[in-house]
Amino acid sequence: MSLFELCKMLQESEIGMAIHSSLYFFPFVETIHVLGLSVSVGTILWFDLRAMGLNMRQQPVSRVFAAVRPWMLAGFIAMFLTGAIMFWAHAALCYLNPSFRVKTVGLVLAGFNALYFHFKTQHGMAEWDNAPTPPLGVRLAGLFSVLLWGVIIAAGRMMAYTPVDY
Amino acid sequence: MVYSFFEWAENTPFGLFVRDSRWGFAITEVVHLFGLVLLLGGVLMMSMRLLGWTMTDRPIWELARELRGWITLGLVAMLASGVTLWASEAVRMYDLPWFWFKMATLVLALIFHFTVFRKLADKDEPRPLARLAIACGALLLWFGVGFGGRAIGFL
Numbered sequence: 001m002s003l004f005e006l007c008k009m010l011q012e013s014e015i016g017m018a019i020h021s022s023l024y025f026f027p028f029v030e031t032i033h034v035l036g037l038s039v040s041v042g043t044i045l046w047f048d049l050r051a052m053g054l055n056m057r058q059q060p061v062s063r064v065f066a067a068v069r070p071w072m073l074a075g076f077i078a079m080f081l082t083g084a085i086m087f088w089a090h091a092a093l094c095y096l097n098p099s100f101r102v103k104t105v106g107l108v109l110a111g112f113n114a115l116y117f118h119f120k121t122q123h124g125m126a127e128w129d130n131a132p133t134p135p136l137g138v139r140l141a142g143l144f145s146v147l148l149w150g151v152i153i154a155a156g157r158m159m160a161y162t163p164v165d166y
Numbered sequence: 167m168v169y170s171f172f173e174w175a176e177n178t179p180f181g182l183f184v185r186d187s188r189w190g191f192a193i194t195e196v197v198h199l200f201g202l203v204l205l206l207g208g209v210l211m212m213s214m215r216l217l218g219w220t221m222t223d224r225p226i227w228e229l230a231r232e233l234r235g236w237i238t239l240g241l242v243a244m245l246a247s248g249v250t251l252w253a254s255e256a257v258r259m260y261d262l263p264w265f266w267f268k269m270a271t272l273v274l275a276l277i278f279h280f281t282v283f284r285k286l287a288d289k290d291e292p293r294p295l296a297r298l299a300i301a302c303g304a305l306l307l308w309f310g311v312g313f314g315g316r317a318i319g320f321l
Contacts, residue, residue, distance in 0.1 A: 027320040035206070035312045037199065042207020049236075056232050059224065067220040071210070153203070154196045161192040 007091035019089035026089065033082040040075030041149045043068040051142030053133035060129045061138070092166065099162040103155035110148040117141040172256040184254035191254055197247040202312065204240025208233045209308050212287060213301035218294075226297075230287040241279075264321055268314030275307035 001009075010016050019026055049055035050064040087094055094100040121137050128134045175181050184190040214220040215229050252259055259265040283304050286292045292300070 027316070031313065031316040034199075034202075034316055035309060037203050038206030038210055038312075042203045042210055045203060045207055046211060046233075055236070056229075058228075059221075063221070068211075071214065071220075150200065153199050157196050157199060158192060161189070 004092065004095050007095040010088055010091040011093070013088075016088050016091065019085060026086070029082045029085050033079060033086065036075055036078045036082065037153065038075075039071055040079045041153065043071040043075060044145065044149070047072070048142040048145045051134060052139045052146075053131075057132035061134060062125060062129050093164055094159070096164045096166055097159050097162050099155045099158040103152055103159070106148050106152040106155060110145065110152065113141060113144045113148060169260055172260045175253045176256040178253065180250075181253035181256065184250055191251065194247045194250045194254075197243055198251065201240045201243030201247060204236050205244055206240075206308055206312065208237035208240060209283075209304050212237075212283075213305050216287065216292075216297040216301040218297070226291060227288050230284075234284075259318075262318060262321075264314055264317040268311055268318060271307060271310040271314055275304075275311050278303055278307055 011020075019029075046055065047061075047065050047068050050057075050059070050061055056064055117138075121141055124135075128138065133139070176185070184194060211220070212230065212233055215222070215226055221229060283300055286296060286300050
């Protein structure tokens with residue numbers, strides 16, 4: 001079975017159809033997805049700005065991270081769940097949508113960026129935790145995060161405007 | 167009179183340009199979302215601090231000073247892109263109850279933001295009850311505006 005057939009099966013499943021045709025459930029889920037931006041990207045942004053040395057320069061990087069972490073995690077879990085529900089109802093359409101592919105690649109790259117920062121860059125943290133302007137690698141991680149989330153948001157919105165042959 | 171103003175806005179070269187261009191509306195919506203991240207994200211952080219849930223070892227005014235510029239940037243982006251979106255379909259907006267709900271909530275949120283929220287958040291430590299009221303007020307009003315905005319698209 002190809003990936004497309006799998007998506008089509010999801011979309012045409014009973015649950016997929018039910019989500020798709022629901023009068024209030026789908027708008028409700030999408031509202032959470034959009035307003036959830038402020039809890040997910042809206043909080044990770046403050047850490048990224050600190051990592052870039054653009055904001056809260058007097059506070060240790062680790063402290064800013066500890067402050068936003070619970071909200072960030074809760075926000076991204078909510079985004080992932082609501083995103084998955086919306087995908088279920090439009091899986092085949094999403095598969096064919098170029099904007100959705102851009103969004104998916106952006107999400108994977110943002111994930112790698114976060115993992116690389118966590119397992120590699122963060123190791124020397126004690127040396128630059130208090131530095132108003134952290135080293136280049138840390139600043140780049142923050143910059144990549146901001147740029148990638150910008151692309152993900154833009155591609156997500158563009159999905160509604162990208163023509164799809166289905 | 168209000169209606170003719172809405173009609174005029176939609177027929178300005180600017181309104182027509184956004185309405186008829188292939189990507190004008192979509193790109194403006196993206197700017198609107200970027201503004202949302204800055205504004206709502208900033209208000210959320212401030213509210214968490216006011217509620218005593220985060221960064222409690224630093225004074226409130228310090229966080230307020232750090233976030234102020236970013237929140238203002240988000241607000242400017244939201245208002246500029248919001249006016250643009252409105253101008254491209256002002257006549258349709260006139261008949262939508264949720265549009266007026268959003269505008270009413272927005273006016274309240276702006277008044278609250280520039281009076282209560284800024285003034286009290288700047289003080290060293292407002293009383294716990296005042297902090298609770300400011301945080302809940304700001305979150306309810308701004309998320310109310312966001313909810314109204316989403317409802318415009320669906321209803």
